[in-house]
Every structure is written in structure tokens, then in C-alpha cells.
Amino acid sequence: MNTDEFIAKLPNLPLKSRGQLPEKSGIYYVIDDQSIIWYIGLAKNLRNRWAGKSHHRIYQLEKQRKKVFTIYYEFVHETQLDAIEQERIEQYNPQLNGTIVKTKKLRPTETLLRETLAVIAPYSFILGVEPPRKDDPNFMAKCQSFSSDRRIQKSVLPLSVIHICINLEEFNIEKQRTVFTFLRNVFKKRVNYANNWSLHPANKQYERYGTFLTRRLLVNGFAIEVSMIHREVLQKIQSYDCYDFMQIAGINIRVMNENTLNILKDTCKLNDAGICLYSDRDNSEYEIVCHQALQRLNPYKIDLFKLLFNEEINTTKLQTLPAESKPQVEDNNNLSSRLVNLATKKIYLQNLLIERGVDINSYQVNKYLERIPTDNNYVDNNSDRMMTVYIKSFLYTDLRQPAHYSSMIYGSNGNIYQMKNLENFPYKAVYLEAKVDRAFWLLLEEYLSDFTKVILNPDEGYIEKFYVSARKTLTPSKISITLNGKWKTDIPFGTKDNISYTEAVNIITERLNSSGISKLKFSFSMI
DSSP: OBOOHHHHTSOEEEGGGGGGSOSSOEEEEEEOTTOBEEEEEEESSHHHHTSTTOSTTHHHHHTOTTOOOEEEEEEOOGGGHHHHHHHHHHHHOOSSTTSOOOOOOOBOHHHHHHHHHHHHGGGEEEEEEEOOGGGOHHHHHHHHHTTOTTTTOTTTTTSEEEEEEEOGGGGOOSOHHHHHHHHHHHTSOOTTBSSOOBOOGGGGGGGGGTOOOOEEEEETTEEEEEEEBOHHHHHHHTTSOOEEEEEETTEEEEEEOHHHHHHHHHHEEEETTEEEEOOGGGOOHHHHHHHHHHHTOBOOOSOOOOOSSOOOOOGGGSOOOOOOOOOOOBOTTOOBHHHHHHHHHHHHHHHHHHHTTOOTTGGGHHHHHTOOOOSTTOOOOHHHHEEEEEEOOSSOSOTTSOSSSOOEEESTTOOEEOOSOOTTOSOSEEEEEEEEEHHHHHHHHHHHTTTSBSSOOTTEEEESOOBSSSSOBOOOEEEEEEETTTEEEEEEEOOSTTOOHHHHHHHHHHHHHTSOOTTEEEEEEOO
């Protein structure tokens, strides 16, 4: 059945933004872009009910790839949830209520391990086996004193740890960036397995700098840890007969022999960046702990891993190392294809703005557009390209009050933290800070200025981050713009006079459709 006036007036947000649902009890309605009701349910806590992939209908909904779903919700006291849910289901007869829940089949984690090993084995070897850390209280105490929490996670302490090293030198790829991209794809999350390779959250930021940090997989009573071996260690052992051959989980792989492992124990350390030389000049307590971590390893002499499922793996569909990228195509001025495209984009935008009678000196757009690449040393400065704007939230009407954490509000009336009590508060309104491409903004400002603000009034402040939970911050809704079928950007927008997201989209759509800008395409998303 389709929605009616009652449901249409309820608060709502896109399915993919379900993490921003309120933490209150209520009845929820899952409705598609054709106003068809797919599911009605109850929740004592709406946000928790839809957290992550926990909802039992999420996979059925995600399979409807051509549908865009929205969650509407009404607040209902916990004591009335059952009665009102049944009443709403009988009234609207949703499509999925009463049907069998289709669950997603999870594959064994050991299959993920075997698939990963089949890909990385040509470039890897087993360094050794570490006995359970819970049996070494002294080592655990040292790790704890240096906040090495990854080593002493409760799930790992009772397990033997098999350490595998990846030798980056054996990829024979000149550009290391290609290798790191390949490895990130190999170890990326796959939702159809019972468990996945994990990277410590605190280390994710370092991957962008071209470093492969230790990955861990808990499977069949073992912890498998994959890390790098640094170049200076390889140079140290290259004159030795280093490896034997063995199997792990039925996959053939090289194994560091006992003699070479003993040599490394004297001079190397094992940290979250892999195995590297131990330096006497940096004889800190933490370095000593990393040195001790390597000394605890025993040689890997037999296939310790027992398969429980032994699924067949199709190696033809596994991730393969990409061939060395071809040289960039260059034009007559010897510019790379990337810079040729950037120059073309700047010239196109400049001409379009001038043709439409827009002053390109506004927001210093002229300074950015007039800097055209002339050689391959050109660097496009992001601070020149982007500018700051401010938006109001559709979901949180008053950003002066905190949702989870209290954050700092900035403005001409001084800096002040968000607070529940707004008596004598120095700002009448608070906006969320966002970034936008200044050239695109100048082109579309007349159509979007009601919903995105550039300059704040003296009695208005702004906030850099608004925490909706301990880990999630509020992200503004956005318009994805495409010009001339090539150049894309996202422009954030928010509410005006507390109008709804749907009303704002309708107004902006009408304006952009009548803008007369050729080859302009756009779409909306409420994140």
C-alpha cells in the first residue's frame, strides 16, 4: 500500500542515514521512492534497531538496487508499541511484513584466509609462531604499560599467533603506490564472511602515507597476523639460505627456517609496521618490548592449521596484481593527461562564468582559475580551490545544544561550548561548517544561497563537528553536481526557515532546471 497524509507528515531520513535516527521508542515505516510501504516495525530504541547491518530486513532492502528507501518514524511509548504496530500493519499491509526473512549466507572465515593466502603467498613467508600471550604475564604487563592495546586484546590473549611477512621487494612494481593499493584491496572488508581482516583503528590514518600495517584475522583457534619485512632486514639475511617450504590451511608458502629466525631474534624487532632492525641508539622501553615480541617466536615446522569446512576456492576470481601502469598520455606541451584535464576544466569554468555575466573576482575565483598548468611540476593547491560555507541541519534544528559531546562554537561574539541551557547564550543561531569548490559555488550561488551561507551575521556562530554519537558526526546533505559530463563536485546544503529536506530538494531542483546551464546534471543525498 502507498503512504497517506498521516505518514507523509512524519519525520524521516534516508535509509543509508539510519545511524542518525533518534534514540527513542517508536514505530518505523520503510518506504521507497514510489511511496510504496515495504515494512513496518517497532523499536524501543530506533537508532539501535537499525544500527549497522543489525536489522533482519537490511539485506532484502539492499538488494533492491533501483529503489531509494526512506525511514519514516513516529514516537510511541514502549507500553503501546505492540498494539500500535499491529494496528499499522493491518491498516497499510506492507510488502515484507509476514514474509520469510531472507538471510545472507556467511562463508567460513577459514575460506577468507585461504583466498588471501593464495593471493599473497608468492610474495610472503611465515616468520614463526608465537605462543599464547596470556601465558607470559611479564610480556603482557610491559605491553599494557606502553598502551600497546592491540597486542593484549582479550580475544587474542589465549590464541597462538602465526606471523606472516610480506616482502614488498618481490612485487617488482616500480610504483609502491600500486602495491599498497593492491594490498588494501586484498585485505578490504568482505561482508559475506563470518569474520574479516582487521586493522587497528588508530593506524588507519597512516595508510595514506604508503605504509602497510599489520592485519589480523581470528580463525579456527589462531590469530593470523600479516605485516611487512623492511628492506634493511632483507639485506641482512639475503646471504643466508632463509626458507623452507610448508603449508598453512592447505596453501603452499615459504617458511623462515630456524637458523635464520634465530639470527633475526638477536638484531630485529617486531612492531605494528612489521619486522625491522633493532637500534641500540633507540634503546627505549617500548623498543625493547618490540624486540621481545620477536624473541617469543618459535619456528613454524608443521601445518598447524586444521580446516573445518575446506570449501573449494576459485583462484581465477581472486585479486590479481595489476600490471605496471602505462606512461601518462601527454599533449603537445608535454603535460600529463591529468594536468591537461585540469587545465581544460579551469578554462571551461572561466568561460562559462564570463558568458553568464558572473564576476569571477568574487571569492577569489579568478586567482584559482587563472593558474593554468604549464609543466608537470604544477600542484593544484586545495586551499585555493576550496572555500568555507555554513549550513543548517535538517535533522538537528538547534546546533547550540549538544547531541552527544559538547563541541566548541566559534563566532564574532567569542568562543563558547554547546550547552543545554540557552539562557543568555551569545548566538541566536549556529551553523555547521563545510567546504565547497569555490568556482562551482560561484556558478550556482544564485540558486543555492538560500540553503548554504557564506557570511555569518554577528549573532550567528558555527561549529566544526557536531557529535550525534560517540563516533559519528553530523554530515550535511549534499548536491552532487556534474558539468559537461566530466567534472564533478559536491555542494552541501541545509534547511531554511526549518523547511523539510523534501521541500528544499523540490525548490533547488526547480531552480537548477531553469538555470539554463548546459550539460548540468545533479542529484541529492541526505547523509
